[in-house]
Amino acid sequence: MRAVDLIQKKRDGGELSREEIAYLIQGYSKGEIPDYQISAWAMAVYFQGMNARETGDLTLEMAMSGDQVDLSPIAGIKVDKHSTGGVGDKTTVVLAPLVASAGVPVAKMSGRGLGHTGGTLDKLESISGFSVEMDREQFFAQVGEIGAAVIGQSGNITPADKKLYALRDVTATVNSIPLIASSVMSKKIAAGADAIVLDVKTGSGAFMKTLEDSIALAQAMVDIGTHLGRHTVAVISDMDQPLGYNIGNALEIKEGIEILQNRGPQDLREVCLFLGSQMLVLGGKAKDEAEARDILEHHLADGSALEKLKQIVAAQGGDAGQIEAPDMLPTAKTLIEVKAEASGFIESIKAETVGIAAMLLGAGRETKESQIDYAVGIRLAKKVGDTVTEGDVLAVLHVNEASADKVREAEDKVREAYRISSQPVPPQPLVFALVTKDGVTRY
Ligand code: URA
Secondary structure (H helix, E strand, O other): OOHHHHHHHHHHHOOOOOOHHHHHHHHHHHOOOOOOHHHHHHHHHHHHOOOOHHHHHHHHHHHHHOOOOOOOOOOOOOOEEOOOOOOOOOHHHHHHHHHHHOOOOOOEEEOOOOOOOOOHHHHOOOOOOOOOOOOHHHHHHHHHHOOEEEOOOOOOOOHHHHHHHHHHHOOOOOOOOOHHHHHHHHHHHHOOEEEEEEEEEEOOOOOOOOOHHHHHHHHHHHHHHHOOOOOEEEEEOOOOOOOEEEEEEEEHHHHHHHHHHHOOOHHHHHHEEEEEEEHEEEEEOOOOOHHHHHHHHHHHOOOHHHHHHHHHHHHHOOOOOHHHOOHHHHOOOOEEEOOOOOOEEEEEEEEEHHHHHHHOOOOOOOEEEEEOOOOOEEEEOOOOOOOOOOOOOOEEEEEOOOOOOHHHHHHHHHHHHHHEOOOOOOOOOEEEEEEEEOOEEEE
């Protein structure tokens, strides 16, 4: 076999066999096929697509390229949750303790963020002492004892995806449904969950900007999971504005704690309850979504979900006192208000632009080596649909060490992110659709 023939076959719209996909992925992993040939193949896939069988084969090949985690020592149905990524998305911080408090074991391996704001691990590390590193035995023991653990991807999970994703990032081949679907699902399959709830974001701040593309991506991932024997559902949720009000690591932990205190922003609470309900149903703890929602609301109201977060934090070496008293979490020295330059109604808030503003303040990494400042970020004061009068505060920047230039740039970005209309803006849906193996339910 020669890589050039496979590139040509895909370029001309052909279908690659299992063996041909294995040849490309294994050859690339071993360094026998160079970046430039895999770049050309990825571009051919970008334009020609892949059918469900090819996408499934690519997923398996990448899942098998490194370690595969066996979660069977943990009793119960292990349900994983994965978000395709968004600004202000702190759902894992809420869902791990909430779902665990309802009896579904959460053995979560999360990632860090590059660009925009930090990932789940960065958010959790804003709690003093919190460690995301532990060996397999400790991980299993913690999930067994308290029902949940959130750790970094240890060992060598899907190295082929890591290499391919880095290449796609710099060759304009990220936004391809089969490539995203196989990349996400290879990691989920290798991480060993029995069932998977996907949160596929849609809108200006998401990979998929339109609802139809988001549904197509969700269907591709549900198909892969289903064919590989993992019960998989996908929720399509809004990313036309950041989720909640807080963007930045400690700020996001504080907002997650508010939800666990049975208060906090309605949009974040709603998305968490929707995703959590799916997790409970898949985890066999509720017969349907209505029953699951009741259970979750009960755990928010009686404080048991918040208590579970304290247990997780303490078990992972963190200061649970900061969960009791979130003011003790890292706090920025300076607050800078960004004010509206027009009156009207907030029509949209470009999530990606707000994310870049937060990164400029130090909440995310510009390069792999960048140090995150846990305290900094942005707290929105206005969300879509709100009325605004010229001079009102749109958002507050939480600033520490960023240079005056960066702060000015962040201020400009936040102002640019807000679109103000003269017409009232009707409430926007938060959850657009649920995709299961049986089809698509639109809301
Ligand atoms: N997230 C992933 O893990 N992979 C992609 O390709 C896109 C988003």
